[in-house]
Amino acid sequence: MLKTIVIGACGQIGTELVLKLREIKGAENVIAADLKVDCPEVLKGGPYCKMDILDETLVREYIIENEIKEVYLLAALLSATAEKNPDFAWKLNMEGLFTILNLAKEKHIDKIFWPSSIAVFGPTTPRDNTPQYTVMEPSTVYGISKLAGERWCEYYHAKFDVDVRSIRYPGLISYTSLPGGGTTDYAVDIFYQAKLNVPYVCYLKEDTSLPMMFMEDAIRATIELMDAPKAAVKIRSAYNLSGCSFTPKELASEINNYIPDFKISYAPDFRQAIADSWPKSIDDSAARKDWGWKENYSTSELVKVMIENVNTDLLK
Numbered sequence: 441m442l443k444t445i446v447i448g449a450c451g452q453i454g455t456e457l458v459l460k461l462r463e464i465k466g467a468e469n470v471i472a473a474d475l476k477v478d479c480p481e482v483l484k485g486g487p488y489c490k491m492d493i494l495d496e497t498l499v500r501e502y503i504i505e506n507e508i509k510e511v512y513l514l515a516a517l518l519s520a521t522a523e524k525n526p527d528f529a530w531k532l533n534m535e536g537l538f539t540i541l542n543l544a545k546e547k548h549i550d551k552i553f554w555p556s557s558i559a560v561f562g563p564t565t566p567r568d569n570t571p572q573y574t575v576m577e578p579s580t581v582y583g584i585s586k587l588a589g590e591r592w593c594e595y596y597h598a599k600f601d602v603d604v605r606s607i608r609y610p611g612l613i614s615y616t617s618l619p620g621g622g623t624t625d626y627a628v629d630i631f632y633q634a635k636l637n638v639p640y641v642c643y644l645k646e647d648t649s650l651p652m653m654f655m656e657d658a659i660r661a662t663i664e665l666m667d668a669p670k671a672a673v674k675i676r677s678a679y680n681l682s683g684c685s686f687t688p689k690e691l692a693s694e695i696n697n698y699i700p701d702f703k704i705s706y707a708p709d710f711r712q713a714i715a716d717s718w719p720k721s722i723d724d725s726a727a728r729k730d731w732g733w734k735e736n737y738s739t740s741e742l743v744k745v746m747i748e749n750v751n752t753d754l755l756k
């Protein structure tokens with residue numbers, strides 16, 4: 441079995457991706473790598489490496505020496521955190537990508553997954569059913585880095601036959617690990633407050649509709665895209681991907697079906713402008729056509745699973 445590494449393994453996507461890949465490929469074949477010195481309990485079932493993606497020498501040596509052939513590069517600053525530290529966000533989000541793209545160009549790596557985001561779109565993009573190909577003028581550092589990354593992925597594929605694959609993730613909803621630093625994080629935080637019987641103060645306005653997806657769908661999409669035959673992957677920038685769309689008010693009302701006393705209020709902050717620049721819903725027909733994507737979870741289905749599984753001990 442070829443060796444796989446997930447860089448940024450302790451994050452919201454990384455944790456669940458490592459667990460699923462270990463199930464499929466065998467725990468010993470999937471290395472979790474992250475900045476943390478100690479491996480978190482949940483990832484202890486397989487190999488762990490403390491890795492700073494910005495340490496190019498270490499990353500290169502580790503990947504070459506361990507003959508790692510598949511890389512999932514998830515280490516990044518998300519939209520809200522990136523606005524607070526633009527220089528570092530640009531450095532982190534771009535330099536790591538080049539290190540991995542160059543390793544693939546030199547034929548050390550066979551296949552790369554690198555996540556893009558709905559943040560590649562901006563205020564001039566059509567917001568309803570946003571097409572795969574459309575105006576892209578992102579107004580956040582994160583969005584600019586993701587759009588630049590997409591262009592570099594396509595370039596490395598076209599010029600050097602690098603097999604890099606990518607998805608424009610919407611906001612991701614999960615209960616295994618907490619999100620950090622995104623604009624869509626409210627849609628996870630809200631469940632913890634609801635389960636603690638605490639009113640939730642949302643940093644977005646009640647009618648802010650954003651594309652979202654349950655993590656199980658996102659992980660399945662990622663693995664299906666990586667497993668698709670090379671020729672089927674026609675888009676080498678990143679695929680639009682849709683799950684469901686909802687507003688904070690709609691989400692709170694779904695939660696009220698399970699916790700009738702739960703209350704939400706609204707105090708928009710700087711993240712409102714970010715959300716206002718993003719799509720409300722996504723046209724993902726290219727992903728459906730090229731590699732057979734179809735989501736499983738609607739808003740009400742993901743709310744049910746979140747209510748059943750969110751464990752507030754994770755906040756400790």
Ligand code: AKB
Binds near residue numbers: 519556609624625
């Ligand atoms: C964020 O909110 O920054 C992320 C994203 C949509 O990429 N969840």
